[in-house]
Amino acid sequence: MGIAPKKHPPAEAAPQSTAAENRADCATFQFHGAARGKPRNPGIYPSVPQDRQREFEAAFYEGITRVKKWFIDKDWIAEGSELLTLPVSATYVPDKAFHVFVSEEYQFSRALVPAWSAQRGRMEFPANRVVAGEAAISHELVHVFFPNGNRFLAEGLAVYLHQCVGLNPCFPNYKMDLHQLVAQLLKTNAGPFNDVHDLKKINLEHLDRISTPDDMTFRIGQEDCDDASITYALAGSFVQFLIENYEPGSARKSGKCPTFFELYAETPLVPLVRNAGDTDRWKRIYRHPLSEIETEWKKLIQHHLQ
Numbered sequence: 001m002g003i004a005p006k007k008h009p010p011a012e013a014a015p016q017s018t019a020a021e022n023r024a025d026c027a028t029f030q031f032h033g034a035a036r037g038k039p040r041n042p043g044i045y046p047s048v049p050q051d052r053q054r055e056f057e058a059a060f061y062e063g064i065t066r067v068k069k070w071f072i073d074k075d076w077i078a079e080g081s082e083l084l085t086l087p088v089s090a091t092y093v094p095d096k097a098f099h100v101f102v103s104e105e106y107q108f109s110r111a112l113v114p115a116w117s118a119q120r121g122r123m124e125f126p127a128n129r130v131v132a133g134e135a136a137i138s139h140e141l142v143h144v145f146f147p148n149g150n151r152f153l154a155e156g157l158a159v160y161l162h163q164c165v166g167l168n169p170c171f172p173n174y175k176m177d178l179h180q181l182v183a184q185l186l187k188t189n190a191g192p193f194n195d196v197h198d199l200k201k202i203n204l205e206h207l208d209r210i211s212t213p214d215d216m217t218f219r220i221g222q223e224d225c226d227d228a229s230i231t232y233a234l235a236g237s238f239v240q241f242l243i244e245n246y247e248p249g250s251a252r253k254s255g256k257c258p259t260f261f262e263l264y265a266e267t268p269l270v271p272l273v274r275n276a277g278d279t280d281r282w283k284r285i286y287r288h289p290l291s292e293i294e295t296e297w298k299k300l301i302q303h304h305l306q
């Protein structure tokens with residue numbers, strides 16, 4: 001009885017990847033609505049009219065180009081780089097980086113929380129926003145390309161970038177200047193605000209401690225606020241201030257934001273992990289604690305209150 005020769009394991013295939021997001025067909029779209037009631041799943045119907053579907057798809061691909069151009073122009077990524085490279089296993093080559101769902105069942109658009117749940121590239125948009133031309137496409141693409149573990153920074157950058165490169169108006173500012181919007185919320189006593197002097201009571205350190213996927217909340221006195229139309233406006237305005245007003249002189253003149261990038265890169269999104277970052281990082285990176293930076297931002301908002 002001889003000893004059977006050991007079989008050589010099959011040669012390992014060289015690791016491959018597919019660069020999907022720069023291709024013209026990198027997304028799959030579903031516009032289905034499912035009729036409720038009995039019998040179960042009685043029918044599937046389009047949640048958005050055909051012409052609006054094509055319009056949305058075209059805006060989505062245009063959004064990819066515009067959002068990536070912002071990151072390239074700011075030196076966050078190199079020209080031609082891919083952020084959503086999909087792993088290839090044996091002969092199966094995934095060919096869609098984005099899975100986009102549009103349904104009337106969704107109340108809000110979402111991409112960040114799915115990314116946190118290890119489904120980066122899954123995006124949801126409410127049908128009514130798509131039909132109205134108010135889908136937050138650029139906002140959600142920011143979450144897919146650069147998700148963050150700090151919810152305040154993640155939403156702030158998404159709101160700000162949609163304002164910069166988004167083609168359409170969308171929540172929360174519908175193209176209104178973000179600093180102006182914060183001033184207006186204070187002036188109109190929105191949410192927890194009772195007076196324009198409540199600007200002083202806003203505590204951004206509290207917002208900075210909130211990690212993805214938790215909802216942003218803050219407090220004015222004893223009054224809690226989790227209204228996204230307010231928290232998103234604060235986040236967007238503050239990130240705009242950091243990028244446009246608070247970079248050291250040379251970077252600001254060249255239109256770049258290396259300091260903000262350093263801060264943002266401190267808290268990358270790791271699926272299923274809550275990490276908002278430590279409070280000391282502000283002083284380490286900006287040489288000032290968040291409380292001092294916040295004071296400077298409030299001076300800017302004060303200017304809009306006059």
Ligand SMILES: [Zn+2]
Nearest residue numbers: 112143155158
């Ligand atoms: Zn968002």
